[in-house]
Amino acid sequence: MYRLLIVDDEEIITDGLYEAFNQLIPDKLDVYKVYSAKAALEWLSRTRIDIVLTDIRMPGMSGLEMSEQIREFWPRSRIVFLTGYSEFDYAYRALQIPGARYLLKTEGFDKIIETVQEVLLEIEQGNQLSELLEQSREQRDSMEIAAQGDYLRHLLQDSQVLCAEVQTLSTDFRKLGISLEPGSPVMLILGRLTYPEGTSYMDRSEILTSSRLIWNSHLAEMTRHTWLVDRHGDLLWLLQPLHHAEAVFGGHLSRYLEGTLELIQDSFRQTLGLPVAFTVSGSACAWTEISRHYERLHRLQQVKIGDGISMVQIDRSGPPEPDGIREAGVRLQQRVENLAAHLDAGRRERFAETLEEITEGIHSSVSVEEAAELYYTVAVVLLSHLNRSEHYSLVHEYGKLMRLDEHSSLKEGFHYLEKLASDLFELRSTAEKERSSEVIERICEYIHSHLGEDLSLVRLAELHYFNPSYLSRFFKQEQGINLSEYIDHCRAVKAKELLGNEALKIRDVALYVGYEAPHSFTRFFKKMSGMTPQEFRESMPVNL
Numbered sequence: 001m002y003r004l005l006i007v008d009d010e011e012i013i014t015d016g017l018y019e020a021f022n023q024l025i026p027d028k029l030d031v032y033k034v035y036s037a038k039a040a041l042e043w044l045s046r047t048r049i050d051i052v053l054t055d056i057r058m059p060g061m062s063g064l065e066m067s068e069q070i071r072e073f074w075p076r077s078r079i080v081f082l083t084g085y086s087e088f089d090y091a092y093r094a095l096q097i098p099g100a101r102y103l104l105k106t107e108g109f110d111k112i113i114e115t116v117q118e119v120l121l122e123i124e125q126g127n128q129l130s131e132l133l134e135q136s137r138e139q140r141d142s143m144e145i146a147a148q149g150d151y152l153r154h155l156l157q158d159s160q161v162l163c164a165e166v167q168t169l170s171t172d173f174r175k176l177g178i179s180l181e182p183g184s185p186v187m188l189i190l191g192r193l194t195y196p197e198g199t200s201y202m203d204r205s206e207i208l209t210s211s212r213l214i215w216n217s218h219l220a221e222m223t224r225h226t227w228l229v230d231r232h233g234d235l236l237w238l239l240q241p242l243h244h245a246e247a248v249f250g251g252h253l254s255r256y257l258e259g260t261l262e263l264i265q266d267s268f269r270q271t272l273g274l275p276v277a278f279t280v281s282g283s284a285c286a287w288t289e290i291s292r293h294y295e296r297l298h299r300l301q302q303v304k305i306g307d308g309i310s311m312v313q314i315d316r317s318g319p320p321e322p323d324g325i326r327e328a329g330v331r332l333q334q335r336v337e338n339l340a341a342h343l344d345a346g347r348r349e350r351f352a353e354t355l356e357e358i359t360e361g362i363h364s365s366v367s368v369e370e371a372a373e374l375y376y377t378v379a380v381v382l383l384s385h386l387n388r389s390e391h392y393s394l395v396h397e398y399g400k401l402m403r404l405d406e407h408s409s410l411k412e413g414f415h416y417l418e419k420l421a422s423d424l425f426e427l428r429s430t431a432e433k434e435r436s437s438e439v440i441e442r443i444c445e446y447i448h449s450h451l452g453e454d455l456s457l458v459r460l461a462e463l464h465y466f467n468p469s470y471l472s473r474f475f476k477q478e479q480g481i482n483l484s485e486y487i488d489h490c491r492a493v494k495a496k497e498l499l500g501n502e503a504l505k506i507r508d509v510a511l512y513v514g515y516e517a518p519h520s521f522t523r524f525f526k527k528m529s530g531m532t533p534q535e536f537r538e539s540m541p542v543n544l
Helices: 011-022 037-046 063-073 088-095 105-126 129-135 142-157 166-176 201-219 243-249 253-272 287-302 334-345 348-363 368-389 398-402 410-449 457-463 468-479 483-499 506-512 518-529 533-539
Strands: 002-007 029-034 051-055 078-083 101-104 187-193 223-229 235-241 276-280 312-314
Touching: 002 011, 002 037, 002 105, 011 029, 011 105, 011 518, 029 037, 037 051, 037 063, 037 457, 051 063, 051 105, 063 078, 078 105, 101 105, 142 166, 142 223, 142 235, 142 287, 187 201, 187 253, 187 287, 201 223, 201 235, 201 253, 253 276, 253 312, 276 287, 334 348, 334 368, 348 368, 348 410, 368 398, 368 410, 398 410, 410 457, 410 468, 410 483, 457 468, 457 483, 468 483, 483 506, 483 518, 483 533, 506 518, 506 533, 518 533
Parallel strands: 002 029, 002 051, 051 078, 078 101, 276 312
Antiparallel strands: 187 235, 187 276, 223 235
8 A cells, every 4th residue: 555645835735636646546645645745754753654745835844855854764755846936946846846747826726636647657657676676686596695694593593692703794794795794783674485286396596586685675775685595485674774874764664564565465465466565674683683673574574464455563672682591402303393384374285285294104115213204203293382372172091192102003192292283273273263353443443532532554553563555455355345434433332422413513513523624524524425514413313
């Protein structure tokens, strides 16, 4: 979803444009309005804005001055300037801004709407993969990327030890072509792609290559970064701001990343037809801490609401606490590592396929000891997941899980493991549905209780710790209706109820449901009910 911010000190113009755009394409365009450049910059510090439709001359700060600050923080924002005067100097300066448009207010709403739609189309076309492929033909070859991935996976095993020597890291980074600085903190971003069923290995490789190109096209201007595919099949990016960007970001790097990752998600949907979810560190960390930060991101990603939906989740709780003494254990076979990853990620079919491969090992030429080891490694994976998810009720007797001799045969033992795994997946699915219902219920209750307050998508997202675009898609998925339509419905129902109280003035009713301007409330109410508020009040039966 794209975001449009309307900025004009003339309230009649701002309100009129807001109402026109708010109903234009609600599934695609989220619209906001302010009456000063200062208020606009406050919005831009809170969330990404894709298009700014602004008066070029305003008290305090002009639209041109404001645009300079906008482009420092959101260089991809597109700006459309409005003016009531055909002044060459202003027009010339506006046209020097890359991608900016210049319109006279006298050209009318239709021309303004047409221009914004053209800018939206340009933004979408700019995300097309064909352009990205052309821009990135000279990037590092696949062998260097593979070597970097192997090296970074090695560091993730125990960064406290392996990253202790900055000089050693500097030498290794230089040899491998890693552009990051080992002496500076690094930000971690974990991405999970939802692949279509039946995607082949080669298809996945092509998707991963395209993913890297999309990422580079959006973040190369402001950051240096590298990436790898982790043992769970997820994408992990390590990122640092470029030196000139640090002053621009200040303490808002995570906000910049949140907005930019939404654009990356749009590119994934448009070019690959795939959703991708991101989990982002709330703060940068030293290289010696990347193992713990990575494990924390992985755990956070497992508790996200809804599978197959694009989301950006920020770890806002700060750096993780030290783990203390690490659990010791033997290195499990690769198949069992995959099994654990599928179980944690909720990939039921992939889990079943991998478990079937392990079970088939029993019937091959393996010894009794090797067959028993296969059973116990799978049992430990399930036991570990049971402990972390606290689904102890599924195992009435721990002895039956951890003692093969409790089963009449090895085959029966594996049937028991299959049934236990199936129950775990069922519980996970039920829990996710319950969490979704609770969240939606909480949001709806807040809307009903605060109809006269700011119910913008960004505000609701901030209150309920969501990313705005994800909240919009999630609400519609769960309720079958756009969030804005739901809010309008609630306001209309409450307004009708209040209009039945003749002691209340219509202006008071308008304020209660969030409309400061009576004429805006009148237009809204007539659209929702077919009558003006006064006509509706007069049509109500008189209580004798």
